[in-house]
Amino acid sequence: MKTRIKELREKSGLTQEDLARKVGVRRETVIYLEKGRYNPSLKLAHDVARALGTKIDDLFIFED
Amino acid sequence: MVIKMRKRCCSERTQTLMCIAVSAAVVATFLVLAVPYWLKGDFFGAVATGLIALFLLVGLFWFIKRERQRMKERLPKDDEMSRRVKEKAGYYAFLASIWTTLGLMWYAGTGVEEFGFPAILPRHVAALALAIVAVLWALFWAYFHHRGVE
Numbered sequence: 001m002k003t004r005i006k007e008l009r010e011k012s013g014l015t016q017e018d019l020a021r022k023v024g025v026r027r028e029t030v031i032y033l034e035k036g037r038y039n040p041s042l043k044l045a046h047d048v049a050r051a052l053g054t055k056i057d058d059l060f061i062f063e064d
Numbered sequence: 065m066v067i068k069m070r071k072r073c074c075s076e077r078t079q080t081l082m083c084i085a086v087s088a089a090v091v092a093t094f095l096v097l098a099v100p101y102w103l104k105g106d107f108f109g110a111v112a113t114g115l116i117a118l119f120l121l122v123g124l125f126w127f128i129k130r131e132r133q134r135m136k137e138r139l140p141k142d143d144e145m146s147r148r149v150k151e152k153a154g155y156y157a158f159l160a161s162i163w164t165t166l167g168l169m170w171y172a173g174t175g176v177e178e179f180g181f182p183a184i185l186p187r188h189v190a191a192l193a194l195a196i197v198a199v200l201w202a203l204f205w206a207y208f209h210h211r212g213v214e
Contacts, residue, residue, distance in 0.1 A: 001214075017137055017139070020137075020139050021137075021138065021139060024140055024143070025139070025140065025143035025144070025145065026134065026139050026140060026142075026143050026145070026146060027137065027139060028145070028146075029143050029144075029145040029146070032145060032212045032213075035212070037211065037212025037213075037214065038145050038212045038213055038214065039213070039214050040144070040145075041144055044144060
């Protein structure tokens with residue numbers, strides 16, 4: 001799974017720390033999310049999407 | 065979306081301080097345990113116990129540094145990923161503990177009687193099993209923490 005979290009976060013002018021604070025997780029979690037090394041819960045995906053002003057569908061790229 | 069937060073027994077700061085206090089007590093216990101070994105002339109026992117204390121002390125300093133940074137950033141102590149890493153490490157450590165216990169039982173029974181391995185006291189078996197599970201949990205935690213949880 002690939003994500004566009006880093007791209008969208010940078011576009012929003014947020015740091016990893018800012019995003020972590022906005023969604024209430026540790027900074028490490030944001031790092032792992034960006035690297036696609038953590039599958040978040042639906043709630044966290046929803047919170048991240050909302051913090052970045054986008055939809056969940058736009059955050060993740062699923063590969064077959 | 066309304067999510068009900070789980071109630072905690074105390075603040076995160078108190079939890080962290082309690083964790084540090086317990087870890088410091090464990091380190092101090094190992095250091096105190098090393099003294100009788102040293103006085104009895106058991107160099108290996110004293111060094112082994114001292115090394116465990118040193119290992120734990122390094123871990124404690126790493127933990128304190130990490131927590132200070134986290135508190136400075138005002139980020140939560142635990143989140144869903146850290147909980148999932150702990151759960152996964154616990155699951156694998158539990159499975160490993162079953163095999164460890166079976167292995168130790170085999171050693172204490174068949175190993176000693178049939179193969180002439182050095183006998184081991186039951187309390188040592190229990191302590192060894194616990195120590196192995198604790199170390200395995202830490203290793204699994206480090207592995208999943210490094211690799212991520214997919």
